[in-house]
Amino acid sequence: MKLPSSLVAALCVAAAFISTLRAEDAPKIPGLDRAPAAAADALKKYAADAGMKIRKVSTEKHGKVTVYEAELVAPGKPEREVAVTADGKVKGEEETVALESVPETVRKAIEAHAKGAKISRVQRIKEDGRTTYEAAYVAKGKTTEVEFLEDGKVKPEEK
Numbered sequence: 001m002k003l004p005s006s007l008v009a010a011l012c013v014a015a016a017f018i019s020t021l022r023a024e025d026a027p028k029i030p031g032l033d034r035a036p037a038a039a040a041d042a043l044k045k046y047a048a049d050a051g052m053k054i055r056k057v058s059t060e061k062h063g064k065v066t067v068y069e070a071e072l073v074a075p076g077k078p079e080r081e082v083a084v085t086a087d088g089k090v091k092g093e094e095e096t097v098a099l100e101s102v103p104e105t106v107r108k109a110i111e112a113h114a115k116g117a118k119i120s121r122v123q124r125i126k127e128d129g130r131t132t133y134e135a136a137y138v139a140k141g142k143t144t145e146v147e148f149l150e151d152g153k154v155k156p157e158e159k
Contacts, residue, residue, distance in 0.1 A: 031057035035068040035086075042088035043070045052077060062127070067091045083127075092127035094134075102133055109152035110135045117144070 032040050035057055047054050052072040060069050060083070067083040078096040085091050099107060099122050110119060110133065117139035125132045125147070132155055134147045147155040 029054045029057060031059070031068075032070075034059060038088035039068040039084050039086050042084045042090070043068060043082065046070070046082050046084070046090065047072050050074075050077075050080065052080065062091055065091065092125065094123045094125050097122055097124045097133075103150065105152040106133050106148050106150065109148050109154075110146075113137070113146055113148075113154070 032043070032054065035043065040057075043054060043057060047070065050072060052074040055071040055073050057068055057070045060067055062083060065085060067085055069081055069083040072080040072082065080096070081094040082090060083092040099110065099119060102110065102122060102124070110122065113135065114137055117137035119135055120138045120143065121136040123134045123136075125134055130150075132147050132149055134145055137144045137146065149155050
């Protein structure tokens, strides 16, 4: 089958146009433009390595340190968040996990703390070399989050 020359020409023009698209022509990620270049590059690399896409980026304080936190999504994968410092170092990671995958001591503490509330989500949080687990409880339409240490104790509030 022979294609009309006008169709071939149109396809060549379209291919040339697509090949000239640059990174800045890609869809904008909300909030990424507010992150320093090193932080933005680190977030993009983390997402690519995880096989996920950045939904949005927010600026937050972790103690006295400003971090740039990306929400990552991918079909068939649990949602994840990663926070990096201005120089691109990973400060923390949060991943939604199944309650059954949580260490037994923590799982039992999460279940005991429910007191009739529904456990809607559990996240594993890795920050500064420590791992904690945050459970979200829903009762009477209100959601409460409680963070647990690896020994099953409730994490003390930070000041």
